[in-house]
Amino acid sequence: MENLLVIQSGGPTAVINSSLAGVIRCCFERKREIGKVYGGRNGIEGVENERIVSLDLFENEENLRLLKQTPSSYLGSCRMRLPDFTEDTKPYEKLLSVLEKYKIGCLCCIGGNDSMDTVNKLNTYVSAVGKALKVVGIPKTVDNDLALTDHSPGYGSAAKFVANSMRQLALDTDVYEMPSAVIVEAMGRNAGWLTAASALANNRDFSAADIICLPETVFDSERFLEKVQAVARVKKTVMIAVSEGIKNKNGEYFKTENQDLTKRNDKFGHAALGGAGKAVETLVAQSLGIKTRCIELSTLQRCFSVQASLCDVEEAFLAGYKGAEFAIDGKSGIMAGFKRTSDNPYNVEIAAFPVNQVANFEKKLPMDMITDDGFGVTEKFIDYASPLIAGEPELIYKNGRLSFAPFI
Amino acid sequence: MENLLVIQSGGPTAVINSSLAGVIRCCFERKREIGKVYGGRNGIEGVENERIVSLDLFENEENLRLLKQTPSSYLGSCRMRLPDFTEDTKPYEKLLSVLEKYKIGCLCCIGGNDSMDTVNKLNTYVSAVGKALKVVGIPKTVDNDLALTDHSPGYGSAAKFVANSMRQLALDTDVYEMPSAVIVEAMGRNAGWLTAASALANNRDFSAADIICLPETVFDSERFLEKVQAVARVKKTVMIAVSEGIKNKNGEYFKTENQDLTKRNDKFGHAALGGAGKAVETLVAQSLGIKTRCIELSTLQRCFSVQASLCDVEEAFLAGYKGAEFAIDGKSGIMAGFKRTSDNPYNVEIAAFPVNQVANFEKKLPMDMITDDGFGVTEKFIDYASPLIAGEPELIYKNGRLSFAPFI
Numbered sequence: 001m002e003n004l005l006v007i008q009s010g011g012p013t014a015v016i017n018s019s020l021a022g023v024i025r026c027c028f029e030r031k032r033e034i035g036k037v038y039g040g041r042n043g044i045e046g047v048e049n050e051r052i053v054s055l056d057l058f059e060n061e062e063n064l065r066l067l068k069q070t071p072s073s074y075l076g077s078c079r080m081r082l083p084d085f086t087e088d089t090k091p092y093e094k095l096l097s098v099l100e101k102y103k104i105g106c107l108c109c110i111g112g113n114d115s116m117d118t119v120n121k122l123n124t125y126v127s128a129v130g131k132a133l134k135v136v137g138i139p140k141t142v143d144n145d146l147a148l149t150d151h152s153p154g155y156g157s158a159a160k161f162v163a164n165s166m167r168q169l170a171l172d173t174d175v176y177e178m179p180s181a182v183i184v185e186a187m188g189r190n191a192g193w194l195t196a197a198s199a200l201a202n203n204r205d206f207s208a209a210d211i212i213c214l215p216e217t218v219f220d221s222e223r224f225l226e227k228v229q230a231v232a233r234v235k236k237t238v239m240i241a242v243s244e245g246i247k248n249k250n251g252e253y254f255k256t257e258n259q260d261l262t263k264r265n266d267k268f269g270h271a272a273l274g275g276a277g278k279a280v281e282t283l284v285a286q287s288l289g290i291k292t293r294c295i296e297l298s299t300l301q302r303c304f305s306v307q308a309s310l311c312d313v314e315e316a317f318l319a320g321y322k323g324a325e326f327a328i329d330g331k332s333g334i335m336a337g338f339k340r341t342s343d344n345p346y347n348v349e350i351a352a353f354p355v356n357q358v359a360n361f362e363k364k365l366p367m368d369m370i371t372d373d374g375f376g377v378t379e380k381f382i383d384y385a386s387p388l389i390a391g392e393p394e395l396i397y398k399n400g401r402l403s404f405a406p407f408i
Numbered sequence: 409m410e411n412l413l414v415i416q417s418g419g420p421t422a423v424i425n426s427s428l429a430g431v432i433r434c435c436f437e438r439k440r441e442i443g444k445v446y447g448g449r450n451g452i453e454g455v456e457n458e459r460i461v462s463l464d465l466f467e468n469e470e471n472l473r474l475l476k477q478t479p480s481s482y483l484g485s486c487r488m489r490l491p492d493f494t495e496d497t498k499p500y501e502k503l504l505s506v507l508e509k510y511k512i513g514c515l516c517c518i519g520g521n522d523s524m525d526t527v528n529k530l531n532t533y534v535s536a537v538g539k540a541l542k543v544v545g546i547p548k549t550v551d552n553d554l555a556l557t558d559h560s561p562g563y564g565s566a567a568k569f570v571a572n573s574m575r576q577l578a579l580d581t582d583v584y585e586m587p588s589a590v591i592v593e594a595m596g597r598n599a600g601w602l603t604a605a606s607a608l609a610n611n612r613d614f615s616a617a618d619i620i621c622l623p624e625t626v627f628d629s630e631r632f633l634e635k636v637q638a639v640a641r642v643k644k645t646v647m648i649a650v651s652e653g654i655k656n657k658n659g660e661y662f663k664t665e666n667q668d669l670t671k672r673n674d675k676f677g678h679a680a681l682g683g684a685g686k687a688v689e690t691l692v693a694q695s696l697g698i699k700t701r702c703i704e705l706s707t708l709q710r711c712f713s714v715q716a717s718l719c720d721v722e723e724a725f726l727a728g729y730k731g732a733e734f735a736i737d738g739k740s741g742i743m744a745g746f747k748r749t750s751d752n753p754y755n756v757e758i759a760a761f762p763v764n765q766v767a768n769f770e771k772k773l774p775m776d777m778i779t780d781d782g783f784g785v786t787e788k789f790i791d792y793a794s795p796l797i798a799g800e801p802e803l804i805y806k807n808g809r810l811s812f813a814p815f816i
Binding site: 012042045070071072073076077078079160163164165167168169171172173174175176177200201203205206293295296298299300302303304305306307309386389390391392395397399400401402404407 | 484572575577579613710810
C-alpha cells in the first residue's frame with residue numbers, strides 16, 4: 001500500500017498545524033487506502049535530505065488536539081524554490097528517489113504562494129515523466145493573497161489578532177487627555193488584507209482604526225497628513241493602521257532615509273520589509289507635532305494562537321482533511337480551497353482549484369473593498385472578513401502556559 | 409449619607425478595570441453605609457475640574473462583567489503630581505472643595521507608585537487640616553514594583569502575555585534551519601519583573617527564553633555576547649528577553665547611538681524608553697553575524713485582556729473590593745495589598761499596608777531570584793510568579809471582537 005507525505009512551507013501561521021492535523025486525521029480514517037502518514041521536515045529541502053518522520057503519535061486524540069492549537073509550522077519550513085525542470089531535473093530526480101524509497105503515492109504541501117509554485121512544478125514534472133505521484137496543495141497564508149480560493153486559512157486568526165489588538169490599543173491610548181496618534185504596522189507586502197482587518201475593530205460607537213494605509217493605493221504624504229488633521233480635529237486619539245508595504249507614487253516602498261532594503265531580499269526576491277510604521281510615525285510627529293507611538297505587530301500577528309479564530313481553526317483542519325482526500329482519491333495538481341456560497345449566514349464549500357492558476361499570482365484587495373479616498377475599507381470588506389474571525393477555540397493551558405503538541 | 413469617589417491613574421493594565429468593578433460592587437453591597445459611587449475622569453486632574461460621573465450603569469451585572477474584561481483605564485488616567493502641601497495648598501483646596509460638593513467621604517485611587525504618592529500626600533493633608541476624608545490606594549502596575557504587597561494586580565496578566573508570546577515566538581522562529589537570534593523587549597524601567605516573566609515560557613523540554621537581560625544587573629556587552637555564543641553552539645535559535653531599562657556599568661541606559669532619551673521625560677521625570685531591544689539586536693547582528701529580529705512587546709503587553717490571567721482578574725477585583733471596604737470602615741492612608749501565606753498551594757490574604765511606606769519606593773527583583781551569571785532567573789522566581797499567571801477568564805466576544813463595557 002502507498003503512503004502519504006505531508007510537508008509545510010512558507011511563513012508560519014496560528015493554524016497551519018490545524019491543516020496538518022486534518023491531513024493526518026484523513027489518513028488515519030482511510031487506512032484501507034493509504035498506508036502510513038509521514039511528515040517531511042523543512043519542506044522539500046528536508047525531503048531531499050530524507051528527513052522523513054512518522055506522524056503516528058497523532059493517533060492519540062489528545063496529541064492531535066494539541067497539534068491544532070500549536071502555532072507555527074510543526075514540521076518546519078523552507079524557502080527553497082524548484083528550478084524549471086526543462087532546465088534542471090536533478091532536484092526532481094532526488095526528490096522522486098526519496099519519495100519512491102518511502103513508497104509515497106500522495107504528497108500534500110501546506111503553504112502559500114511559493115509553495116503552490118512547488119506543487120505546480122512538481123505536478124507538471126511527474127505528469128511529464130509519467131509518474132503516478134499525486135501532488136496536492138493546501139492553502140496557508142496570513143496575507144490572504146492566494147488566488148481562486150475565497151480566503152486562505154491563517155488569515156482569519158491573524159486578522160482577529162490585528163482587529164482585537166487595535167481595539168485594545170485604542171483603549172490603552174485614549175487614557176490621557178493629550179492628543180496623540182498611534183501607528184500600528186501590519187504585515188502584507190503587496191496585499192492589504194491584513195491591514196484592512198484593522199477596520200474590524202470599529203463599531204458604531206467606537207473607532208479603533210481611523211485611517212488605513214494599504215499597499216494597493218498610492219501613499220501620498222500630503223493627502224495622508226490632511227486626513228490625519230481632519231481626524232485629529234474631531235477625535236483626541238488618531239488610530240492609524242499601516243501596511244508594511246505602502247508605496248509612493250513611483251512604486252517605491254515608503255521608508256525613513258536610513259533604511260536600505262536592497263540588502264534584505266529573501267531567496268524568492270521578496271524584500272524583507274519593516275519600518276513603514278516608523279516612517280509614518282516620523283512623518284506625523286514632524287508635521288503635526290502631536291505625541292506619536294508606533295507599534296509593530298511583528299511576527300506575533302501570525303503566530304498568536306491564543307487569539308485564533310474558531311472559524312479559521314476548523315476551516316484549516318477541513319482544508320487539510322479534504323486536501324488529503326483529494327490526493328487519496330487520485331486528484332493531482334490542485335489546491336483545496338474555499339468557495340463562498342453565502343455571507344449571511346456565512347457558508348463555504350471546499351473546492352479543488354487548479355494549482356497552476358494559483359501559483360505565483362497575488363490576490364490583492366479589490367478596489368470595491370477600498371473607500372474612494374483610499375484610507376479605509378467598504379462594507380463589502382467588512383461583510384467578507386467578519387465571519388472569518390468569528391468564534392474562539394477552547395484552548396488547553398497548563399498553569400497559564402499555552403500547551404503545544406509533543407515535539408518529535 | 410456620604411458618597412465614594414474612585415479614580416484611576418498611571419499606565420493602563422489588562423485588569424485595572426477589574427479593580428474598578430470591585431470598588432463598585434462593594435459600594436452597591438454596602439448601600440446602607442455609602443450613598444452613591446462616583447468615578448472621577450482622568451485621575452485627580454479630572455476631579456479638580458469636576459469631571460465626576462455616576463457609575464450606576466454598573467448595577468447591571470452584565471455591564472459589570474464587561475467592565476472586568478475591558479482593558480485600560482475605563483475612567484481615564486493622568487500623570488499629575490501633587491506638590492508638597494507645606495509649599496502649595498491650592499490644588500488640595502481645589503480638590504477638597506469638589507469632594508465636599510459631591511459629599512465624598514471615601515476616595516479610592518487605583519494606581520501605581522505615583523498614584524500611591526498622591527494617596528499619601530492627600531491623606532497627610534486631610535489629617536493635617538482635620539478633615540474626615542478617607543483615602544485608600546488600590547495597587548495596579550504591570551511593573552510589579554510596588555513595595556510591601558507580595559505582588560500587584562496587572563502584573564500577572566502582563567507576565568502571562570510575555571510568557572506566552574515568548575513561547576509562540578520561539579516556535580515561530582524555529583521553523584527555518586538557519587541559526588538566528590530573536591530579541592524580545594519587555595517593559596520595566598528599573599524593575600525586571602516583567603522581563604523575568606519570559607522564563608515562565610520554559611519547561612523541561614522547551615527553552616523559549618535562553619537569555620534574560622534585567623535592569624537589576626549591569627549589562628556587559630562582552631559577557632552578553634559570550635553567553636549568546638555559548639547558547640548558539642547548542643541551539644539553532646537563541647531567544648533573548650531584554651528589559652527596556654538595561655544599563656551599562658556606568659548606570660546609563662544601553663542604547664543605539666542616535667537615541668536621545670533626554671527629550672522624552674514624562675512629568676514624573678521618568679525617561680520614556682524604547683530601543684534597548686533594537687540596540688541589543690544591532691550588537692548581536694554586528695558581532696555574531698547571525699540572522700536577528702527584534703520584537704517590542706510594546707503597549708500590547710499591558711493592555712491585552714485576551715491573555716489575562718484569571719488569578720490576576722480575580723485578585724484585582726478583590727483588591728478593589730477590599731480597598732473600598734477599608735475606606736468605608738474608616739481606614740485611611742493605606743493601600744490594599746497582598747500577603748502570600750503559601751506558594752504551593754498558592755494562597756494570599758488581603759492586608760492594609762501603610763501607603764507612606766509604599767509611595768515612591770520601587771521594589772526590584774531581589775538578587776536571590778537572579779542566577780549567578782545575571783542572565784536568568786532562579787526557581788524562587790518561578791515559584792513566585794507561576795501562580796500569578798494561572799487560569800483563563802471566560803471572555804465575552806461578539807462576532808470575534810472582544811466586548812467592552814459601554815462607554816459613559
